Amino acid sequence: MQNKVSIKSIQAFEAAARLGSFALAAEELLVTPSAVSHQIKLLEDQLGVALFHRVHRAVVLTEGGRDYAMEVIAAFARIADATRNVAAAGSSAVLTVHSTPSFASQWLMRRLAQFGETQPDLDIRLHASLAPAELNKGIVDIDIRYNPGPPPAGAVMVPFPDDVIVPMCAPALARGLKPIRQPADLAQHTLIHSEVTIVGWRDWAKRHRKVRLDLERGPRFDRSFMAISAAVDGLGVCLDSLLLAEQELRTGKLIIPFADEFMRVQGHGFVTLRSRMDLPKIRIFREWLFEELAETTKWAEGFIEKAAGTWR
Known part of the structure; x- marks a missing residue:
């Protein structure tokens, strides 16, 4: 077997194996059936292996031909995919x-x-x-x-x-039966905890030692967007970032009940x-x-x- 085989021969074999016909392969490749037959014969000579049985006017893959065809057809499919991807990448x-x-x-x-x-x-x-x-x-x-x-x-x-971190809640909660007007009012409300934030309610409580909060209670979330959503739904008061709650604050779904009480973090x-x-x-x-x-x-x-x- 030669170390190198003809690309044209492999291309002719791939088309003939995939379509099951020299004539159809020739039509796809825009050559004559005899040209396809010649290229496949050349490939067989280069490999030293018969790839097709010639039965009258029909052709059938040999066992070795079937194994080779599976690999070659898959390789051509990968080349086609790569060509489409690089073309798409080139356009944007x-x-x-x-x-x-x-x-x-x-x-x-x-x-x-x-x-x-x-x-x-x-x-x-x-x-x-x-x-x-x-x-x-x-x-x-x-x-x-x-x-x-x-x-x-x-x-x-x-x-x-820097992030601005503030207590936030739904308007109905702040104006409800237990209004929230000052930090001490938080003691009567459920605290919503964002567990992965840099600062949380425990840090806020250290700055407001006169306010007694039950830090062990309240729902806990490992994503700020879930804590913010819970506050919008009236589940309690969240302590989170103005950056992340911008849309909810702009639309009035959340309010800041006492805006002078905030923290800054990077x-x-x-x-x-x-x-x-x-x-x-x-x-x-x-x-x-x-x-x-x-x-x-x-x-x-x-x-x-x-x-x-x-x-x-």
Whole structure:
């Protein structure tokens, strides 16, 4: 057997094996049936193996031919898939963003349509999970992390603006039979706990030692978006981020019953490989993201100023 075989011969064999006919293979390849027959005979000579039984005008794969055909047909299918994928990638750039679930669902997804309008040739692929992405594998371009800490080796981290953390609840709860007008009123209400946040009700209680809260009771969630949703449903009072609850506050589904009682923390960070941070698609997304975050921060500061006393 020769070390190399003719690509044209393999192509003719693949078509004939897949279609079960030299004539149909010739029609697909835009050649004559005799040309297909010649290429397959050449391949058989190169391999030293008969691939087809010639029975009158019909052809049937030999046992060796069937085994070879399975591999060759699968290989051609993979080549076709790869060709389609590279063609699709060439028509538009793809940016893969990994994010924590709450930031993705509460803030980022609401804005992706707007980003798509400004960057029609850049497609976003969004993944969401609590576990940090492994940027060195080359699958993810950007990782938006919560409480990010120092960046991993070879990466850089740009911190988000500080999160404003405040008690929030549904308007009906704040104005109900047990109104919430000051911190002491929380003692009469259910506390909703976000278990993965940097600060929680225990931290809030340390700053308000005169307020006695039952920190052992109340529903607990491992995602902020679930705690915020529970507060919207009137289940109790949550302590969470204005960034994540922006939509619920803007629409009046949640209120801040005493806006002068808040904490600031450095919550999220934008992480990417140092070697890739200046790629156009990453730079464009980073600039857009931080412009949007600046707008949200400006809104949050104004909301806090206006909220004091509004619902008392």
